[in-house]
Amino acid sequence: ADLNPELTGDLLTETSERIVKKHIREFLNNITQHVRTMPDNAQDPAVMICYRECLSNLEKFNGIGEQKAVQFINNIERIGKMIDANNNILCCMCTAKLDGEAKPWYENNMALTQWKNLKSAFLERFTTADASSRIFEQLKECKQKPDEIVTSYYDAIIKLCHEYDTNMSEKMMI
Structure with a gap:
């Protein structure tokens, strides 16, 4: 049936x-x-795995204490380069990793939708004058150690220069 x-x-x-x-x-x-x-390298599964791993391992920025704002921004940009991230993606990556005092700061400044504006305001808010002075002093006092190779010394100087001023020109660094 x-x-x-x-x-x-x-x-x-x-x-x-x-x-x-x-x-x-x-x-x-x-x-x-x-x-x-999407950019070619964002379509590469290995690159995407690496990108996701790096982003998930990036510590959230809380804006409290000695956590370095410049280092956080540099890490966002470094990870973003893996996939040729545009400004919107960089903003999303950054804001997704905010916590503590940094999170409400962004929630009160959500008009910062352009990466360069967000980056500038973020660094202005979370980089203390005291930290900048300390970095400047380290830069002034930095001397090559007798057993240190030139490239290591050069890399240390460049790193300090970037920490002091992310927009410092190469000419100014040297």
Whole structure:
């Protein structure tokens, strides 16, 4: 005896399956179109794994105590370079990693949607004059140790220069 498909649920299943397959095709089509607009290295699974790992391991910035704002921003930009992140992505990466005092600060400054503006305001707010003075003193007192190779000394100077002023020109550093 043939049973009515409506009574067995087969009709519902077949209809649902067709609808689900249609939605999956549309979804995959949209993803394919989106993926084509992404940078080449963001499509590389190994690069994306590395990017996700680095971002998830990046400590949240809370804005309290000795946590270094400049180092945090440099890490965001370094991780963003892996996937050629645009300004919107850099903003998202940065704000997703804010916690403590830094989180409400951003919530009160959500108009900062451009990376250069967010970065500038962030550094102005979370870099203390005391920390800048300390870095400047380290820079003035920095001398090459007798057993230190030139490249290590050079790298240390460049790092201090970037910590003191992220926009310092190469000419000024040397």
